[in-house]
Amino acid sequence: MLTGHHASSSFARKITKRLQPGNGPIGRLLPHRPRLLPVSEASTPGSVPRIVVGAAIRDGRAILAAARAYPPALAGLWEFPGGKLEPGETEAEALRRECREELGVDITVGERVTGDLSTGDGRHLLRVYYAALAGGEPHAKEHAELRWLRPEELDSVPWLPGNRPAVDAIREALGAEDSGPRP
Ligand SMILES: Nc1nc2c([nH]c(=O)n2[C@H]2C[C@H](O)[C@@H](COP(=O)(O)OP(=O)(O)OP(=O)(O)O)O2)c(=O)[nH]1
Structure with missing residues (x-):
């Protein structure tokens, strides 16, 4: 049987997952997280x-x-x-x-x-x-x-x-x- 703690952390995980960009009805409304660029590709003064x-x-x-x-x-x-x-x-x-x-x-x-x-x-x-x-x-x-x-x-x-x-x-x-x- 799930304890209150497990129940709430599983709920939290579920909510967190549904809030990820692209997931679930709310997540789908969120912008996708910008791709993190490796340092060599990131914007530098030279670029x-x-x-x-x-x-x-x-x-x-x-x-x-x-x-x-x-x-x-x-x-x-x-x-x-x-x-x-x-x-x-x-x-x-x-x-x-x-x-x-x-x-x-x-x-x-x-x-x-x-x-x-x-x-x-x-x-x-x-x-x-x-x-x-x-x-x-x-x-x-x-x-x-x-x-x-x-x-x-x-x-x-x-x-x-x-x-x-x-x-x-x-x-x-x-x-x-x-x-x-x-x-
Ligand atoms: N000065 C100038 N540069 C131009 C014009 N049109 C154009 O495409 N350019 C280009 C050429 C160069 O690639 C760049 C400017 O370089 P530049 O050599 O004149 O710049 P700068 O005097 O600051 O020179 P530097 O200290 O970097 O050597 O822009 C223009 O009408 N005037």
């Missing part, structure tokens, strides 16, 4: 996509494009000056720092060009902002070459693949500014 910011620096209807000098796989492809966010830095701070380092200029940061993009290797989130020069003349301190491109010239250089939607948006925005009524 979280890092944000890369790019500055579409504008002068009138022209945008400053920069040819990468390195690494070899990206050398010769064109991008917006910028780079990865450092810990604790805002996106505007990162853009101003990168433009000082890469071009030797101060900039003011404006509106986002598009929503989040993915870099060609899928490892980073790319966020491109319009910007304007606020001091100095750009020099290629880290790039192979710099060019000012008007909307109709934007396709004259091979862009990094992830930049395509931003380049298209810029061409459309700056091109539209020129398509107003003519005298």
Whole structure:
């Protein structure tokens, strides 16, 4: 015969089992417990996509494009000056720092060009902002070459693949500014 203790622990076991995700009428309503990842698969800072910011620096209807000098796989492809966010830095701070380092200029940061993009290797989130020069003349301190491109010239250089939607948006925005009524 079951003692009170055995009876209650067997009852407790039953209830506990019925409350497991996926079991019994109540358990079926519970979310499945997330699979525990082995340490090697768990989210680590290295596996979280890092944000890369790019500055579409504008002068009138022209945008400053920069040819990468390195690494070899990206050398010769064109991008917006910028780079990865450092810990604790805002996106505007990162853009101003990168433009000082890469071009030797101060900039003011404006509106986002598009929503989040993915870099060609899928490892980073790319966020491109319009910007304007606020001091100095750009020099290629880290790039192979710099060019000012008007909307109709934007396709004259091979862009990094992830930049395509931003380049298209810029061409459309700056091109539209020129398509107003003519005298
Ligand atoms: N700066 C920049 N990087 C871009 C653009 N488009 C794009 O796919 N990328 C990619 C290239 C790289 O894989 C990554 C940014 O790397 P980066 O080398 O510019 O970053 P960083 O200046 O912080 O460099 P590092 O200190 O890690 O060497 O994002 C873009 O328009 N500008």
